[in-house]
């Protein structure tokens with residue numbers, strides 16, 4: 001369990017405990033680029049142990065902490081890892097093409113001569129490179145022109161927030177400090193049991209140059225899948241408040257073509273964990289250190305239009321290498337296999353939330369749900385604070401380890417600006433956590449889409465079953481409307497103008513969510529206090545502009561009422577079945593028969 005997350009504490013006037021109190025923030029809210037200012041919370045108590053960031057994405061720069069992991073490419077390529085595919089002569093060239101496209105500096109080679117790309121790979125690199133350049137430019141421009149762009153509001157003051165973007169040029173001093181330093185001096189970490197007693201203290205597919213001259217960023221989604229950046233808001237008031245800055249990306253971007261990756265043969269493959277849309281995940285052991293890791297093999301046959309390294313994978317790697325947060329799965333390095341294989345080496349997590357819930361015979365307790373929610377929200381706060389939308393939050397993308405630490409994984413769909421999304425199979429990309437604005441074909445959406453997913457995940461953790469299990473998009477909307485009531489212009493201004501709103505949906509005048517989660521129950525239905533229900537309702541709010549932000553969710557009083565977050569929660573299941581991430585009948589039987 002990470003100290004950072006464990007020690008998140010919120011202020012409460014009703015509490016007689018002392019907490020570290022952060023002064024009311026002067027910053028504008030910094031969540032959705034298309035959702036405007038709201039009242040700020042008066043005060044928020046935060047952890048004394050949190051490691052805080054200093055700089056935003058986009059970062060094509062590797063972590064200084066991570067580049068040292070891969071220092072020896074001159075390794076023997078023992079033929080134990082997919083030997084049939086081994087082609088030493090071309091491997092480095094492939095890796096180089098990938099490296100040059102953003103895996104910059106995460107690998108090193110002792111022999112630069114090995115790294116000259118073949119003409120074919122050179123061409124692939126050039127194509128992908130141009131696309132990356134455009135995206136990076138747009139992303140950076142938008143960040144600098146956002147409402148955070150003033151001195152006090154810039155994402156560069158992410159030191160006020162929760163995560164540490166890894167950048168080659170950032171010094172540890174500037175990148176990290178403890179929140180307790182900032183204000184007040186009153187700090188306390190906490191742990192609780194279930195009863196609440198404290199146990200411890202302490203637009204259309206392409207963007208143009210013109211797009212770069214506007215003031216704020218939104219994301220367009222065309223035809224359901226093609227996501228691009230477009231620009232909104234150009235009023236003078238905005239200009240006054242948030243003066244434009246020139247992008248600095250071109251001077252920041254540095255590609256070291258002479259750096260290469262370590263080989264996957266440094267690892268001993270143990271077994272396949274799972275196969276998702278974008279890659280196969282293996283459990284493996286570092287031969288030198290014995291450390292157990294997860295290796296995600298990047299699929300090369302999708303999402304690349306036949307001409308390069310998959311953009312989804314590059315983005316995922318870039319994001320994961322750029323962010324360092326206890327609730328975001330850590331990537332140790334990127335290694336290369338054969339001509340067409342690149343692997344991400346990640347910290348190994350024993351469970352994913354989906355598999356775990358399938359294996360449990362009881363739902364989580366409310367204290368456990370709170371603890372998991374806090375960790376999840378903190379990871380999302382880090383993402384949103386760095387202009388990253390996850391866009392595919394679901395229970396199988398939330399990993400847990402034996403220590404009860406939760407980490408978000410699978411950033412394959414994150415920040416897919418300008419690149420079509422091509423799910424390998426529609427069955428895999430679930431609709432269940434998808435926000436109504438996306439289902440209804442909204443062309444602009446924001447961080448609120450992730451918050452909807454969090455609402456679905458919260459409900460699922462409480463009830464131990466998915467909240468809305470639609471089979472098609474229309475079915476998904478029907479299921480949502482049946483429970484939350486059919487939206488209208490009153491609850492969701494702008495709803496009727498959404499492309500999908502013309503369809504005939506169920507007419508449900510009432511919100512019946514409370515019935516599913518009563519405050520007290522004699523029927524065995526999951527129970528949620530008024531505060532818990534309030535948070536859930538705010539997460540599952542139709543209007544994205546009114547939907548709760550991650551910061552407000554983290555400040556919600558539900559986390560301060562008993563039972564408190566169960567910070568000492570540790571999943572007590574044996575490690576999940578390696579193939580499917582859920583327990584075999586045998587291991588379950590053994591598990592329960594051995595229980596006292």
Ligand SMILES: Nc1ncnc2c1ncn2[C@@H]1O[C@H](COP(=O)(O)OP(=O)(O)OP(=O)(O)O)[C@@H](O)[C@H]1O
Nearest residue numbers: 274276277278279281294346347348349352396410
């Ligand atoms: N670091 C890890 N440790 C252990 N298991 C992991 C790790 N990363 C991923 N997994 C397992 O592999 C599965 C697939 O991983 P991931 O979601 O990253 O792949 P994907 O191809 O992007 O999947 P999707 O189809 O959901 O987009 C996860 O649901 C999880 O069970």
